[in-house]
Amino acid sequence: xxxxxxxxxxxxxxxxxxxxxxxxxxxxxxxxxxxxxxxxxxxxxxxxxxxxxxxxxxxxxxxxxxxxxxxxxxxxxxxxxxxxxxxxxxxxxxxxxxxxxxxxxxxxxxxxxxxxxxxxxxxxxxxxxxxxxxxxxxxxxxxxxxxxxxxxxxxxxxxxxxxxxxxxxxxxxxxxxxxxxxxxxxxxxx
Numbered sequence: 001x002x003x004x005x006x007x008x009x010x011x012x013x014x015x016x017x018x019x020x021x022x023x024x025x026x027x028x029x030x031x032x033x034x035x036x037x038x039x040x041x042x043x044x045x046x047x048x049x050x051x052x053x054x055x056x057x058x059x060x061x062x063x064x065x066x067x068x069x070x071x072x073x074x075x076x077x078x079x080x081x082x083x084x085x086x087x088x089x090x091x092x093x094x095x096x097x098x099x100x101x102x103x104x105x106x107x108x109x110x111x112x113x114x115x116x117x118x119x120x121x122x123x124x125x126x127x128x129x130x131x132x133x134x135x136x137x138x139x140x141x142x143x144x145x146x147x148x149x150x151x152x153x154x155x156x157x158x159x160x161x162x163x164x165x166x167x168x169x170x171x172x173x174x175x176x177x178x179x180x181x182x183x184x185x186x187x188x189x190x
Contacts, residue, residue, distance in 0.1 A: 006088065009088070013088075020048075020077065021074055021081070021105075021106070022113060023049050024053075024070055024074045024077065025110060027046065027053075027067065028067055028071060029113070031065060033141050034065070035137075035142065036137060039137055041138045049073075052073060056070075075099075078101075078109075079098050079102040081102075081105065082098050082101045082102055082105065086098075104178070108175065111171050114143070114167075117142050117143055118143050119168065122165070125161070125164075143164075143167075146167055147163045150163045
């Protein structure tokens, strides 16, 4: 296989895995924050992840607000992704190292999901408080638990809420402090 074909294959694999892992992660987050289940975005995430998670739900119970079956699926998908990418580059990665890289992949993906969702949430807030749509409701549910503590420390300045900017900066710093190789790269192992 040529270099261009290999790069295209890696891009395709990375994109497909990241999109599906993002959907599973969103399902976990939406259940954790108790977002509106009947919201069209929640329904989309539910329908995309349900076929794979349905058999696991019978085997693995839910613990309070945490969907353990979805968390296990997310970690397994990340581990499979690590093994595929390492096989493409002819690296042998042991089980413990695969689990370590998979955990880092999930953490990096969570940081990316929150960074993107807070950015979109901030942009939607420019349209005014009367602007309401399904995305705004879900983004509020996802981001408010993260933004509320920052808002307590840093109230709006002259009516301008800078907490999304502070939250994004904190997520960026956290991404830089953690050993996440390729933090914003969708094609690297991290």
